Amino acid sequence: MIDSPFGAVRHLDLFARMSDESFLRLTRAAYLQSFPAQLQLIAEGDPADFLHVLVSGRVELFSTWNGRETSMATVHPVSTFILAATVRDAPYLMSARTVEKSRLILIPSQDVREIFEQDIGFAKAIVNELARCYRATIRTSKNLKLRNSQERLANYLLRQLGKSGNRTRFELLAEKRRVASYLGMTPENLSRAFNALKAHGVEVDGSHVTIVDHDKLVAFACPHALLDDYAN
Amino acid sequence: MIDSPFGAVRHLDLFARMSDESFLRLTRAAYLQSFPAQLQLIAEGDPADFLHVLVSGRVELFSTWNGRETSMATVHPVSTFILAATVRDAPYLMSARTVEKSRLILIPSQDVREIFEQDIGFAKAIVNELARCYRATIRTSKNLKLRNSQERLANYLLRQLGKSGNRTRFELLAEKRRVASYLGMTPENLSRAFNALKAHGVEVDGSHVTIVDHDKLVAFACPHALLDDYAN
DNA sequence: TCTTCCGCTTGATATTTGTCAAGCTCGGGA
DNA sequence: TCCCGAGCTTGACAAATATCAAGCGGAAGA
Known part of the structure; x- marks a missing residue:
């Protein structure tokens, strides 16, 4: 148990400030599991039995209605997802699938709720994380309602540039069709939209984006x- | 202090299960205030100094960008708003204005955070409320991304009908232009869209909606x- | 190295949604 | 009672976005 696979997540905001004892109890019934790419982890509407922590790989959260599908978020390691359903003991509002081979820690929701108390x-x-989400x-809603598709893309690129830490170039962290769906187009x-942004200082080559101006x-x-x- | 104006909010989910002592401490520095219609209560970006509880009247939450404005929600009594900014001690993400003459209870955010602990x-x-929000x-995001405007309106009407408790008729609780903005159109x-829904069993007369089929x-x-x- | 396939791009077109301008309606105030 | 005006509606048109079809290109596998 010492040097358990769960050490990798101890530093996460969600777990960093809990007691060692609580962390141990939380992870006692948790388990680390590997999944291949393109595997559906969660179907929206299912009961939220586990809090999920993505340790490596990549997971897409998506939703469907009436035969349509939209990408809600791409989860990158190391972070948790579907915390809200877990604490409310409510059905998942989004489905989840691996985009690439991924490892996840699954923590029984029941334990999360108990140790929370x-x-x-x-x-x-938990409160901080929920408020942040x-x-x-x-x-996201404001983006969808206040901006058109070119503006959404332009600001998305600026945000991604900021996240990358670089000054001018970065890689798209998701396939373009996923980015498109995420941005609501x-x-x-x-x-x-990428073509239109050429006039505003953006160059794209595959997943390679350069902000030239x-x-x-x-x-x-x-x-x-x-x-x-x-x-x- | 006995029979204080805050008794009206004690039954809210957010306050119902806290100790009397905590509730007393929470409301010690709180105050009840009346506002005329069309008064801006909150400007987005301001620090979240108070948790707001609408006791009577009606409040609209809205956001702006680049000269555009969109309605995010209409708050009806009795309920709280901007809890997330309060607990994170972060700036408001939405502005708020009264739609009609309203009374609000303002609770210092500092007290909310202290008593939370x-x-x-x-x-x-608080966790339940945040998860619910x-x-x-x-x-709302799924609605915007997966449905077109007629579908959004149709489902909005069904939801409002359900809330009203009636079987066929109900009143729109917000002006049509607000409903439009809320629905992203x-x-x-x-x-x-209302005209198009005539073919699907909807009749409208002013703010009076009848679901005939x-x-x-x-x-x-x-x-x-x-x-x-x-x-x- | 060649081949294949998936995802991206482009063009043509259709649909949806927004904009602008005008008219209507209903309720409040003189 | 009449008048006024805000908000709603309608029509004509414009812009944004989606759809459909075809072609392109790069990465993975044979």
Whole structure:
């Protein structure tokens, strides 16, 4: 048990400030599991039996209705997902599938709820994480309602550039069709939006994006902390 | 202090299961205030100094970007709003204005955060409320991305009918232009969507809506628990 | 190295949604 | 009672976005 596979997630905001004892109890019935690419992990509507932590690989959250499908988020390691369904003991609102080979830690939801009541550090972390997710989703809604597709893409690129830590170039972390769906448009429309952004300082080659004129792109995109600063 | 104006909110999910002592401490520095119609209560980006509880009247949450504005929600009494910004001590993501004359209870955010750490009943309620809001917002995003404007309106009407408790008729609880903005369309487009829904069993006269053929509307709207059942 | 296939791109076209302008309606105030 | 005006509706048109079809190209496998 010492040096367990769960050590990798101990530093996550969600677990960092809970007692060792609580962490041990939380992970006692948890297990680490590997999944191949393109495997559906979760079907929306299923009961939320486990809190999921992505340790390596990549997972897509998506939703369907009436034969249509939309990508809601791409999860990168190391982070948790579907915390809200877990704490409410409610059905998942989104489906999840691996995009590539992935390893996940599955923690019984029951344990999460129990330890939440006993460990104030964990409780605070859960509240913070939920509030953060809520605010991220509000931002997504604002993006969808206040911006057209070119503006959504332009600001998405600026955010990704910021995340990459680079000054001008970065790699798209998801396939373009996934990016398109995430941004609420078709792949064809994304392709055209990229073309349109050439006039605003963006160059694309495959998944390789170069912001050749940052000021110009900013002038077009008008990024705003209340829509684009997902960290806060 | 006995029979204080805060008794009206004690039964809310958020406050119902906290100790009397905690509730007293929470409301010690709180105050009840009346506001006229059309007054801006909150500007997005401001620090979240108070948790707001609407006691009577009506409040609209909205957001702006680049000269555009969209309605995010209409708050009806008795309920809280902007809990997430309060617990994170972060700036508001949405602005708020009264739609009609309203009374609100303002609770210092600092007190909310302090008592959260000391009262497990309150902490549980906050987590539940945050998770509920998060899930409601996910549903809103799914609505925007998976449905066109007629489908959004059709399902909105079915939800409002359910809330009203009636079998066929109900009143729109917000002005049509607000409904339009909430649903992510223009007032003109809403007007046309209402016309289109005549063919699916909907009749409108001002703010008075009659579902003359419920089965027909359901057949068109295809409501789904994971998109439309906001309570859960 | 060649082949195949999947995803991306492009063009043509259709549908959806927004914009602008005008007229209507209904309720409140003089 | 009449008048006024905000909000709603309608029509004509424009812009944004989706759909369909075809072709391209690069990566993985034979």
